[in-house]
Amino acid sequence: MKNILIVDDDSELRVNLSEILSKKGYHTDEASTGIEAIDKATAKKFDVMLLDLMMPKMSGMDALAEIRKRSPGTKVIMLTAFATVDNAVKAIKKGASDYISKPFKIEDLDAIIRRALEESRFEEGIKKLDMDFTLSSLTNSIRRKVIKLLHQNRGLHLMEITKALDIEDHTKVVFHLKNLKESGIIEQDKEKSYFLTKEGEKTLECMKILENYLSR
Amino acid sequence: MKNILIVDDDSELRVNLSEILSKKGYHTDEASTGIEAIDKATAKKFDVMLLDLMMPKMSGMDALAEIRKRSPGTKVIMLTAFATVDNAVKAIKKGASDYISKPFKIEDLDAIIRRALEESRFEEGIKKLDMDFTLSSLTNSIRRKVIKLLHQNRGLHLMEITKALDIEDHTKVVFHLKNLKESGIIEQDKEKSYFLTKEGEKTLECMKILENYLSR
DNA sequence: GTGTTTTGTGAAGAAAAATTCACAGATCGA
DNA sequence: TCGATCTGTGAATTTTTCTTCACAAAACAC
Structure with a gap:
């Protein structure tokens, strides 16, 4: 089962998302701050992380940089209430896998998660024989x-x-x-x-x- | 002197941009279609390419993919009249260096070009591999x-x-x-x-x- | 200190890849 | 038809690559 870490300061969103994703067959964990996210990701291997861009204290962008350094295997999907092209470009260049604006349809998110998982499967290197x-x-x-x-x-x-x-x-x-x-x-x-x-x-x-x- | 290829179907924009960038000390070339851009980039090494996203026939996105394959050393900056987060994400993931929406201030573009050149200068330091x-x-x-x-x-x-x-x-x-x-x-x-x-x-x-x- | 784990060396051998050689059938041109 | 060239096989050998093993210095744990 794939592990997803949900990082957002809004606890309601975390709980909701967690419930929905669990039903979809993922195992989920939650973190409310960037620091907590970094700690959890360091302790345990997550396949995907949903990371809010706007959080008090450490911004999602800074957390992203740190997470890419410490857990390069984890695919990070950025969430944001105010999507801008600039931020999207920055996030992707820093190594985020995708960028989605809130509110989103759950099917869209799921598609994005699947795509991210596809990427990591690819990086694991299944095509060895060829x-x-x-x-x-x-x-x-x-x-x-x-x-x-x-x-x-x-x-x-x-x-x-x-x-x-x-x-x-x-x-x-x-x-x-x-x-x-x-x-x-x-x-x-x-x-x-x-x-x-x-x-x-x-x-x-x-x-x-x-x-x-x-x-x- | 750094070589820049300007790719846009709008000839007025090409000429303007070409003139401005020449004054800034770059050497410029122009292409009006994706195909032409690919050909020119294959024939000659460009440091930076300014690539319009919306062009007739081959889209800038498709051209980008081909150019990344054939001329991986060239930094590609996407230009677009209608900037969207989705397209920006796609372009960066396909290997574009940056993404800027038209119209833009020339100082902004210049800053972006400088940043792209900075990136390639960094990559130049790598030894050729056998x-x-x-x-x-x-x-x-x-x-x-x-x-x-x-x-x-x-x-x-x-x-x-x-x-x-x-x-x-x-x-x-x-x-x-x-x-x-x-x-x-x-x-x-x-x-x-x-x-x-x-x-x-x-x-x-x-x-x-x-x-x-x-x-x- | 004393035992244990980590990091390595170097030689011997096994396995895989590449080369060389002796030979032979098929085909082609006269 | 007859020699010459082309196409190929299979075995022997060499070379390269990879693995295994015996051993040991250095760092670490207690």
Whole structure:
């Protein structure tokens, strides 16, 4: 069950929200100040925190900064009675997941919570298998070159690839082609010429993104 | 001199803005559509892009996504005639640096541009990463987990990491930590606790990009 | 101090990845 | 048909990567 911490100085709102979210299947806790929120979040792992922007003593914005530092895994959704673009921009840049103005429809809030949970699920890294496969294709520089080559000229024969890469032993190329074939990155037509699959194009795209990112 | 690309379908605004910013000491270019912006940004490196949200054909939001992918170094500031909290949240989450509504005072825009440049100056300090190095760090799933872990909680000790990853033999973890240290992805302070370097954060960013891409 | 936990080293071995080589069927051009 | 080239297999070997283990200094707990 997912843990949600509700942080607001308005106790009525806290209790109401708590009840509604419990019915929706979440486990909820409450805090009435920024300090209390920080303490509770430090002591226990929350998946999501609903954080009021306007609170006496410590503002929600300051609390947000501290919480992002101490509990980076917790997704923070900001609540506010007076939504402004400026504050929204600031909050998101400080690491909030979303920003919703009070009063809100409970369905809207629920949708936002779901989205935040989706993000954290994503960050946990469920897509490990694909990742391993793709990365192990990309780690080898010969394979990277093959992928690029086949993207540039679709449908090359073994010896054409071998010569293009300036490799003496063609069986070395065969080894990597086999590897790429097994990963579903390339295929062969009946004329024995190799070409990228859809997956292959996607892998190439990954490579480009990485190169782009790394070359800065 | 810093390069700024002004993207808006309103040519009057482009010309005005271009003139004002030139006087302020920036070098400016113009684009009237999202497609043109993407092309220009791909061809030449811009430090900052001013991107209108509402444009015919490709929306600024879609252009933003594409530009973040292709030119991750360029800071994007969104302009819009109708500022809404929702759009601001969306834009910032997609990687925009800021969000300003038209009409704006030129001093405000200048302040925002300066802030964006400040951000990129900070990011410039990061060393370029080598593809082979980065990929070989990422291929191993233990190392990937360590990177994620150290991103979430900055400054962990050996045994904390070992327990968090649920590994019996701590020397196995030592092996991978050493590897990461040699690649410049993590460092250790005098209290022996490990944390990500700037390059490490960047590597994590790569990982996220890949995951993001692969999970679609 | 004395035992315990933490943080590591370095060597040995296992496992995985990559290379090299001997060989062979298929195909192509004459 | 005959030699040459292309395409590939499978086994042996090397190289790289990862794991395991024995051991030890340093910090910490009592």
